[in-house]
Amino acid sequence: MRIVSTRLFSSSRLGAAALGAALGVSTGGAATAEILRKGSWPDVEPKVSxxxxxxxxxxxxxxxxQAAGWSLVLDVPPGNAVDLHVKDQPADRVLELLLADGSYVATRDGDLIAIAPAPATPQPTLAPETPAPGPPAALAPSASPGDAEDEDAEDEDAEDAPPSSRGRDRFVTGGSLRVEKGEVVNDVSVIGGSLDVWGTVTGDIDxxxxxxxxxxxxxxxxxxxxxxxxxxxxxxxxxDGDVDVVGGPLHRGERARIRGDVNNDLSPAAGDGASAQGAxxxxxxxxxxxxxxxxxxxFGAVMLALWPRRMEMLKVEIAARPMRSFALGVVGVLGALAIAVALCVTLIGVPFAVLGLxxxxxxxxxxxxxVLETAGAGLFGHRTKNPYVHLAIGCLGLLIVSAIPYIGGALCAAVALIGAGALVATRLTGLLRPKARSEGTGGPYRTSP
Incomplete structure (x- = not known):
């Protein structure tokens, strides 16, 4: 698709009369019928019958x-009754001939087209110019360097002056967007697609x-x-504004101009303060x-102070069966997420799901x-039996290892899953007690009546 900011198509009187006669549309004697197209129009429109x-x-x-798949907003005179008999004709050509009685503006945004009469263009009145008296050209003063500097300043001010039209906002989800040369838009937002800009954006880009x-x-x-x-x-x-790039590099040309601040720690071309920003x-x-x-x-110190026996149960389970705790942690996390999703199906279950999470x-x-206390005890248990020291050593080791890319994230996830599995294995450290086995007829100790 080619995006064009403004295209002007004129149909001659002969062409309009020829196909207009086939359609049953009278041109009303107009010399030309003009449709000013704005927005994004494809090169080839679908054919309609x-x-x-x-x-x-x-x-x-x-x-x-309806036949072309458009959504139409009309602000045009009702016109005369017409007989329309077309087969496999371009939809925009049929639309143009139906509007052959005057000049209109057709603004398009995707499949939405708004048609309204074109504003009248006033004819300028030319007044005769009377040359002002002054010295002959040979005696006219020459321009000084200061005048040239003033002209450059005026050009810069004219360049910084806001445009007469801000343009309209553009929002695209799951697709790409192109702002062509000469096109003026306001705020631009693109999610899940690329953006190419040749024209002017009067607002922000996200x-x-x-x-x-x-x-x-x-x-x-x-x-x-x-x-x-x-x-x-x-x-x-x-x-003219600031630049923020998160999760991607910034490639900046040598003659590119960025007036505001640049925030991007991945790109060496982020500006003179890139190293300071990275630090x-x-x-x-x-x-x-x-x-x-x-x-x-x-948090761990509070748990050790309030529930030392329950923390000891977790520590024993983790030290005895770490891989079993890891596997139970994976199953437990998946089960908790499934229960939360099931509760969120109904409006009543949403508060319970949030509280449970x-x-x-x-x-x-x-x-x-x-888990961290167990790791600290394994490293320095022969030196001290203080559980708070063991917890501090485990936290310090996690802080150091978590700074390693990829490995640190995997280790933090493993610590969380092993801890969750230990909770499952100990039934939340004894808070959930197993059901007592009934002495029914199917039990191992069957009693006769």
Whole structure:
């Protein structure tokens, strides 16, 4: 599909009269019929076949739109009754001939087309110019360097002046979008697709899950934010606002202009402050990791102080059967998610699902603290028997190993699953007691009446 900002098609009187006679449409003696097309129009429209007799023109337009798969919004005169007998004709050509009585504007957004009369263009009145008296050309003062600087400043101000038309917002989900050269749009949002810009964006750009490419001559007056995809700013492209790139690189041409701040720690072309921003991001991540580890130690210390016997049960189970605990943890997590989804089917079950998930998270954190205490006891149990020291050593080891890419994430997941499995194996540390075996007729100790 080729996206065109504005296309003007004129049908001659001879062509309009020829096919108009076949359609039963009178051109009304107009010299030309003009339809100003705006928006995204494909090169080839579907062909339609419509049969109707002595119907208003509005009904004929609706029938053509229905056959072409359009959604039509009309603001045109009803017109005379027409006889329409067409077979395998381009839908836009039939639409043009049905509107052969004047000039109209057809604005398209996907399959939605709005048609309205074109605004009248006033004819300018030319007044005779009277030359002002002044010195002869030979005596006119020459331009000074200061005047040239003033002209450059005026050109820069004119370039920064906001456009007369902001354009309309564009929102695309699961597809790509192109802003052609000369096209003006306002805010642009693309989810799950790529964006290519040659024209002007008067608002902001937000792209998630796709690439963004600002080609030569592109202009963005607002901010640019991308998540999960690369951003390319070619030579000659310009961004007046800030740039934020998360989860993707930034490729910036040498002659690309970015006036605002640039935030991207993956790209060396992010600007002069890229190294400082990368160091700041690293420090922030390290601080967050230390905070999480401190919270984990504090939570585990509270559990050891309040329920030492239950924490000891988890520790014994983890030390005796770690792989069994891991397997039970996988099964337990999947089962909890299935129960939560089942509860969310009904409106009454949603609060119970939310409460259950919160309790499950607290329980898994407690199990993870038991795993860390067990690991710390295995490393330094021969030096001290203090469980708080064991927990601190386990938390410190997790903090160090979690900084390793991929391996750290896998280890954290394993700790959580082993802790969850230990909870399942111990029936939540004895909170859920097994059913007492009944002495029925089927039991091993059958009694006679």
């Amino acid at each position: 419509v049969e109707l007799s002595n119907e208003p023109r509005s009904e004929a337009l609706k029938r053509v739109a 792209v998630m899950g796709g690439s963004t490419h600002l080609h030569e001559g592109a202009r963005v007056r607002g901010d640019v934010s991308t998540v999960g995809g690369p951003l390319t700013v070619a030579d000659g492209a310009r961004i 700041s991001t690293l420090a922030r991540r390290a601080g967050n990791a230390v905070t999480r580890t401190a919270f984990l130690f504090a 919160l309790l499950a998270v607290v329980a898994v954190v407690a199990g993870g603290c038991a």
